[in-house]
Amino acid sequence: MLVDKTDGVIDLQKPEFYINRELSLLAFNKRVLAQARNEAVPLLERLNYLCISSSNLDEFYEVRVASLIQMADIDPKVLSQDGLTISAQLDAIAVDAHQLVAEQYQILNQVLIPELAKENIRFIRRNEWTVAQHRWLENYFNEELLPILTPVGLDSAHPFPRILNKSLNFIISLTGKDAFGRNRGKAILQAPRSLARIVQLPADESESGVHDFVFLSSIIHAFVGELFNGMTIKSCYQFRVTRNSDLFVDDDAIDDLLLAVQGELAMRNYGDEVRLEVDAHCPEETINYLLDRFDMNRDRLFLVDGPVNLGRMQGMIALVQRPDLKFSAFKPTIHNEMSAKKDIFLAIKKHDILLYHPFESFAPVVEFVRQAAIAPDVLAIKQTLYRTGADSPIVSALIKAARAGKEVTVVIELRARFDEKDNIGLAAKLQEAAVHVVYGVVGYKTHAKMCLVLKREGKELRNYVHLGTGNYHPKTALLYTDYGLFSCDKALGEDVRQVFAQLTSLGKVNKLNKLLQSPFTLHSGLLQKIDREINYARQGKPALIIIKVNAVVEEQVIQALYRASQAGVQVKMIVRGICCLKPGIPGVSDNIEVRSIIGRFLEHTRIYAFSNDGNWEVYASSADLMNRNLFQRVEICFPIENKKLHKRILHDLDLYLKDNTQAWLLQSDGSYNPIERIENEQPIQAQTLLLQELRV
Known part of the structure; x- marks a missing residue:
């Protein structure tokens, strides 16, 4: 047992031994966004990674930030594993999230749009439209948009409308008198979700071989005056509100789960506001007006230089038939014993x-x-x-x-x-x-x-x-x-x-x-297997644990892995997303390595492998190392007992542990560094190698 000279036995519950769950999830999103800069990734796939990072951040605010805000109202003194109050967590999230969003739009505007333009895939701004394009877009607005759009001029009979979660909206300033002779100041326009957020100009309005696109927001900005006859548009700015979207079902007070979920679904689009995104050029007066309407502080305000929903740009990728700018097509192998022609x-x-x-x-x-x-x-x-x-x-x-x-x-x-x-x-x-x-x-x-x-x-x-x-x-x-x-x-x-x-x-x-099953035997079963490796290490025998999961949060498992490291067990972890465990802490986690693989495919497998004194035990599972998976869900963890099959899984894990192309290493301070290849070292990309191996 290791001893701390000041405190005696090392207290593995110390906050400094843990990474904040929410900040770890944001760090994962940063690794996803890094792929948008990666020149080794095909260009349209880089745009896709940008869109994924945006969609991930949406869900983060809808669920995780919304949960913290609710908790702050109930018990603001609750501390996270790493010792932060809810208020401190929200402050830290605001800093990281604003940096992330700033980088998203910097990559879009300064990297991807110029590089796409070099490939004749262009996003045409309003001031760049040709006369012919302007005419086509005006006709598109009048025929496709005008009949659907419903502007709301604000007055006592037309109050500020309920804004749908993550919808595209515009706040419009007006001058002049309306049809009833009254001066109007502001109006709100909501763009229905049925409308495509990016419109492709027809081939005859573009140069040969060129894909020209226009953002829906640009079209609405250009022709919004058509919706307000007799009045003048002073300004028009887009905005978007993100709301709490986590369903609340009171398990103790429901008789019919189906009816309870149906009832909650009806309210999902109108939960409490948790984030406001506004056009970066919007005047301060209008921003303050929106903040006041949504009762939101500036920490949750994001000023964006581009479309307020980057995730909707994914729709454009499918419209561009450029296989040279996408991942190469592949056809999954059919197992030779499992074809439709066989029993x-x-x-x-x-x-x-x-x-x-x-x-x-x-x-x-x-x-x-x-x-x-x-x-x-x-x-x-x-x-x-x-x-x-x-x-x-x-x-x-x-x-x-x-x-x-x-x-x-x-x-x-x-x-x-x-x-x-x-x-x-x-x-x-x-x-x-x-x-x-x-x-x-x-x-x-x-x-x-x-x-x-x-x-x-x-x-x-x-x-x-x-x-x-x-x-x-x-x-x-x-x-x-x-x-x-x-x-x-x-x-x-x-x-x-x-x-x-x-x-x-x-x-x-x-x-x-x-089977190991949660919420009954999975947690205790994993702890027992970790303890067994600890006993082998203390006997001087080789001891190794390999874990591949999406998230590591649950405190007792983390502490068991710390004890394993202290005993000399080698712990190799491949964790795609959240990891609250800190590797490399002297005397605590020296023998733990944590890596994250970000590649073409989303790493989703959960594998728990224990060397067991040379008699390897390999389990696959639906469960991550999270409190919800281990205690609040029905999960199974099943053994791979066929030696050929578990040897194959160990081989797969070894590829991930040797990956020097798409892997990031978690540092003891909670940051991630991409693995750098040693000079003349052969590049190893696990996903690519698996595609090649399993194609045979």
Whole structure:
């Protein structure tokens, strides 16, 4: 046990041993934004990274900042892990967020727009329109916009309107008399969400081979006078309000979760204001007027030099057919035992099968459910759905199975953030097909990714399972890295059956054979495995822990990893986003390395690997090391027992740990530095190598 000379035994709860969760999340967004500057990334993909950083910041304010503001009203004395008051956290967030936004617009205006122009992809400003372009845009305004737009002149009968969350709005100053002979001062114009935020000029209005675009805000600025006949426009400035968008469902006071979520959804667009974005050229008087209207201080005011919603620029990328400016196309490999022409159940019966998306196709997962739906000897299918996407082929297969008379049970999580509306519609669609639908457990989100197929084989009933680290969503399976395991292991199948029984009946589960499950055994199980490595290290044996997750927040796990480091255990961590653990603190975390990979694909796998005195244990999971995953959700963590498969995962992890191209190292002060290659060192890019390896 290490000793602090002044305090005795080192207190691992000291605030200085932790990184602030919110600032760590903003640091992740900075790493995403850094890709927009990265000249090794194709140009249109760089624009996409800029858009992603903007959308991420939106959600950060809608959820995390909104939560802090609410907490400040309830108990402002609450301290974060790193010892900050809520007020201090909000102050620090304001500094970092303003720096981030300033960099976003600097990159847009000074880097990306000029470089896009060199590639004949132009954003045409109002003062640059040709006569022909002006004529076309005026006609576009009169025919496409004018009939839809609804300006509101402000007076006692027309009060300041409710502003929709993250909508594009304009505050307009007017002079002259209205139709009723009264002087008007201000008006508000809201742009409906149905309108494209970027308009492409037709080919005959542009030079050959040139893609010309105009921002919707520029068109409205140019022709807004058409909406106010007889009055003069003094000024017109865009603004956007971000609101608290986290749903609140009182678990102790609801009788019907579906109705409760539906009720909250109706109010999501009109939650409390948490951020105001305004055109940087807007006069101080107008800014103060808006701040007063939204009862907001200047810390949450952002003056922007460009469109107020950078995320909407993603729509332009799809309009430009320039494959040379995008990531090269790839086709995920179909596992040779899992094609649509083969009996998937026969393949699984031979041995466990592991898929790594997006390098390997998600199609076998869909095919697994499809074959189960039509196989006459399949009696039942049970599935969890968290995010699935519109027109999901898996949902179609489940409906087909139910209509074929099979017992189909689906556990839908209604509170999957920002997918609540889609999941409510999905539930209704499944229920119409006579699928048994339950909404998980009140108070605990069902985040586990499981599919169980019960198949009669002679006199035996056999459980076939698919367990994953990511959602049953074919589109995100092309963008996110996730593992999926197929197995018909008897003990594992029985565990999955018991978890489904618990989700539907709410009864207690007998001791599970192989799965770790939150909120029951996952947290304690991981702590036990960390302690085992500590014991090996104290015996002088090699000890190694490798963890790959999206976030590390939970304090007891962090302290266990600190103790492991103190004992001499080597801890290698690959953490995409939030990390509250500080590596490299002398006497505390000297043996811990934390790296973050930012690449073409969003790193989404959760892997927990323990060297176990040479008998490696490898687990995959739907859970991150966060309080919510370990204590407030239904999650599973499943072993990869086939030696060939867990050796493959260890190989994959080794690639990430050797990546010297897309990796960032977390420093003990909480900052991240991109890894710099040693001179003449071979470049290693894990995602690219995996694409090449799994293509074979």
